[in-house]
Amino acid sequence: MDFVKEIEVLKKEKKAVILAHYYTLPEVQEIADCLGDSLALAQYAEKTDAETIVFAGVHFMAETAKILNPEKRVFIPDMGSRCSLADTCPAKEFAEFLKENPDHKVISYINCSAEVKAMSDVICTSGNAERIVGSFGEGDKLIFAPDENLGSFLVKKTGRQMLLWNGGCHVHFKLDEEDYKEAAKAYPEAVFIAHPECRESLLKHAAFVGSTTALIKYVENNDAPMFIVATEEGIMHELSRRCPSKKIMILKKRERKVYNCAYMKLNNLQKIHACLKDEVNEIIMDREIMEKARKPIMRMLSLS
Ligand code: SF4
16 A cells, blocks of 8 residues: 555545654655654644644643643544653652752643643743743742753753752663764764763753754754764664765663654554544543643743
């Protein structure tokens, strides 16, 4: 079956759009109506007038699209597409943590469950996190969750002290300074850039630290001919498309041939086709949680 053709037909029939994250498979990125990072996808989801959204990403992203579009049908190609970072912040434990620190305002990275979002004052992505932190008054006590590396990066960048939840992404967290040193030894002339979910020991070597979109723009607008990028390897598809004449390498974990987000790679054309044709894997959520989680997401969007 020609899935690309069939998907196009079904999309028209069902007035559907496909949203895809940069970390998905190249063939999934190719058919997306909107390809982007978490912020761009949330912004698109808020504005689309499509009746159906198929979200090729991970579960919290599809949940966010549903929260922004409670009346629309939102599907995820594979219900197993979780996020290891979101999973490091169980709602029950987070609620206990907030109880212990009742006088704090809560900033949650978008990579968290709807329940955690519902307990937050505002959501952020790596693309707008500095601005969101800066939106709080000097006197406000802040909690940042769930990514500890991004939280530490923000503390350093903004000078604001924050209580940090101890969570992390298995892909970014495992990359270490030795991986960088090995790559830099092999390609000493390459410019090194990194995503803020990486550890501080890695970020300190980076010429630039930014969100997935910011990393792509940096490579695009920088005259250097060679780059090493520390993030998930799916970014390479868009980077190669936009910068065909540059040599760009993803920072690899030493002695590992494949190093990627297995959850993102669960999205494929066959499953997207099944979502559209058979209407499987629909995101169904509790109304009350959706309403509570919507407020901090809308606050983020208005601040972005
Ligand atoms: S790369 Fe990490 S943060 Fe991104 S979806 Fe995968 S597990 Fe979550």
